[in-house]
Amino acid sequence: MPAPRTPKPFPGIRPFGNPLLLMAPGLVFLLCIGLAPVILTVVLSFWRSSIFGTTPDFQFGNYARILAEPVYWQLLVHTLRVALVTTLACLVIGYPLAWFLSTRPNRTKVIWLIAIFVPFWISYVVRTFAWLPILGVNGLINSTLIRIGVIDAPLDWLLYTSGTTYLGLVYVYILFMTLPIYLSLQRLDPLVISAAADLGARPSSILRRVILPLTLPGVLSGSLMVFLLSISAYVTPRLLGGPSGVMFGTIVADQFLTSNNWAFGAALATSLMLVIILVLSLMAMIPPVRRAMLSN
C-alpha cells in the first residue's frame, strides 16, 4: 500500500523558483545575525583575558574556574529557581487573564487588549522604577496604610526582597505568557466545549481534559518565552531585589563591563546557554510537552 501523501501546505498555489534560493535571504540573516554572535561567544570562552585585554588561545581555564568556584553554581541554581517560579507565577496569573480576554464580546475585547498592552509601550526599566515610590518606606502603600491606621510604622519588607524581585519579573513578563495563551484560546472551537458538556463532562473535567490539552501549545510557548527572559534578567532583580538581587546575567555583565574579562564572561554565558539547552531537552522528554512541541 503506498504511503499517504503529505498534504500540500498551500493547496492551489504552484511553487516557483528554487526553494533553497528563495530561503537564502532568511538563512543568511539567521547565520550572520543570529548564530554568528553565539559562535563568537563560544570561541571567545576559550581565549584568555586580563583586565587590559583579550588574546586568542584554546584553553579550558575559564571553565575550570567556573567548576571550581561554588559561587557560580549557587548563582546558577538561584537563577534557575527565580526563572522557574516567575514562569509558574506568570502561568497562574496569565491563564485566567487570557481566558478573561478571550471570552469578552468583540466590542469590549479591543478595549481590554489595549488596557493590557498600554503599560508595555513604556520601557520596562521605567516601569520597574515605578515600583519604588509605590513600595518604598515612604511610598504609596505604606503612607496609605499608616494614614488609615492599619500600621504604625512602614513595612520594610515591601521593597528590596526576593518577593519584590518576583513581583517585578511577573509584572514585566506577564504579557509574554498571556498573549500566546490568548491566541490558543481564540483558536479553540466553542463547539468542542459544548460537545463535551452535552456528553455530560463536568466543568472541571472539560477544563482538564479538553481546554488545557488544546491550549497546551500556547502555554508552552508562553512558558518558554517567560523562562528564557527571566533566566537572563538582571535589571529588575538589581533594582528591586535589594542586596540579594543578583542573577547569573549580573555576573556575566560584570565580567564585560567591570573587570574587562571578556573570555571569562563568554564562558559564563556559554555555561548558562548549555544549562538552558539541558533544561529544555529534559522538558521535551515529558510526553504531553513533546506532543505539543511536535504538533502543528
Place this chain on the structure above:
Amino acid sequence: MKSFNLDRRQFLAGSAGLVATSMAAPAGVLAQSQSISALMPGVLLPESLRGPAEAATGAAIENLPYVSPTDTVAKLLAPGAQGRYDLINNMMNFVTEPLMAADALQPLDLSKVPNWDQLSPYWQSQAVMKDGEVYMIPCMWAYDSVLYNKDFIPEDDEVTQSWGVMFDDRYAGRIAPRDDAYQMITLTALHLGVEEPATMSRSDIKEIQAFLISKKANFRTLWSSFGEAVNLMSSQEVWAMVGWMPMRLALQKQGMNVTNNWPSEGLMTFQNGLFIPKGSQKTDLAHAAANFFISQEYASELAKLMDYGVTNEAVINGFSQETIDRVGYDIFDRGVKTYPYTWPAEMDAWIEAWNSFKVA
C-alpha cells in the same frame, strides 16, 4: 501653489556658488565642522560646558561612550585602536601604569597648553612625567566617603567618623553600599585595619567577604548609579551610603540634612588626568581641548556644578573659607588620612568575593 523649476544648468551654477561661499567662509566656521573623539565620564563634560569647550577647541567634541577606567585601557590597547581617540580624561590612579608600560601615550607639547602655568605647583608635581616630558595633566580630584542623613544619624556619634557607620547594627536596614567590588572591598578592608588593601592575599579577601556577609542584613539595597543613590537618600529609604561629592551637593540642594564623614581609616581619593593617545591625527585640537579642561573657566564651573576638586591655582585660591570647609578642599592640608585608589593585583578575586557576598 508655487513650484520651483530647477534645470541642470541652474543646479550646477548654484552648487558652484555654494562651494565658493564655503571656501570663503571664515576659519572659525570651518573649525566647527571639525571634531575630536574624546573619552571621558559624562559628568566631566556637562552641557553647560560643552559650548565653551568646543569654542576653545575650535572643534566639536564627540565624547564616546564611557564605561570605566579598565574599559578605557582595553579600548586604547586593542588592536587597531591607534588614531581612534584624540583626548582622554580618566582616573590616573588606575590607568597610568598599564598605559605607560604599553607606551600608548604621546608626550604633551606644553607650548600648546598655556594653561599648564595656571596649575598649582602641587598639581604640576602630580603630572605623569617620563624623560622630562609630561604625559598626563591632572585636571580634577575627588574623594569618596559615607554620606549620611543627620536627622537620623547624629553628627556627634563617633561611628560617623569611620567606615564603620556602614556596618553599625544600630542603623541596620538603612544603609546602602555601592554595587562595586573595588570600592566596597577597599573600604571594608580599611575598616578592618588592612593598611594596603590593594595587595591583600586571597585569604584576607575571604575574611573581608565573610565580614560583609555577616553584615548583609544591615544593607537595605545596593546602588549603582548617581540617580539611584540620590533617590535612595532623598526618599529616606536609607540614612547612609557610600557616596560621591556631587551626590552630597545634589542632596543638600534638595534641602536634605546630609553631610559626609571623614573616615579615620582613610578617605578614598582619586585624580583624573588628561592625555593624548599615540596615533591621534588631531593633536593640535586635542591640545587645545586639554588646555580648556585645565582653564580657570572650566575649573570654576566644574567646582560650582559638582563640588569636585580642581587643579587650577586661581580657582583654588578663589574658594571662600566657607566653601573650603563645606566641601573639604583642604583635606590634604589638615591632615585627613587618605587612601588613593589603587588597582588591586587580584581584581578577579575581589569580584568573586563581592559576587559571593551578593549570592549569600
